Amino acid sequence: GAVVSQHPSRVICKSGTSVKIECRSLDFQATTMFWYRQFPKKSLMLMATSNEGSKATYEQGVEKDKFLINHASLTLSTLTVTSAHPEDSSFYICSARDDRATETQYFGPGTRLLVL
């Protein structure tokens, strides 16, 4: 099946630093990827839609200057949490939409971010 990887799986950082999270589709091309945020025992909240070669589309209430998204190739999207603060601590999950079967999204394993 389709595989999506995320790196790093866990990260602890100090308040005020920036953290970059990578999302890769390993065996398929994904023009479109999505970034979600999930709090413990809560639902997945869509943050933004990432499209290769163009600007990301952010959901209402998500600060685009805070959460920078770059989709530089058909297999890689990155999310950078800038000037992280403790309230940014969360589980960040990406998904990739297979260009061959656009009704299906494959999820990465997630990145747990803890900001001290």
Next chain:
Amino acid sequence: GQSLEQPSEVTAVEGAIVQINCTYQTSGFYGLSWYQQHDGGAPTFLSYNALDGLEETGRFSSFLSRSDSYGYLLLQELQMKDSASYFCAVRIGGYNKLIFGAGTRLAVHP
């Protein structure tokens, strides 16, 4: 706005059958998906319904009624490993993004 409603918790015993309902109010509906997520893990795709009716995949079945804005996930022959959270998600227009429900925590007991 977009909203999806599903029960927060369901409890069942091994071998039983469980139905998790999902009602939705969204714009630009393309289909209803179901995902399973174990604690600390990533969501795993279970099923997708774009048209009315029942889709069966092994022990899991999913149903959709577009006129009622309603769907359900049916889990049969429950096993302990089925204990997880189950999310319904509506696929909406644009880039076919998914809007998720709050999730149903299923606890399977011996």
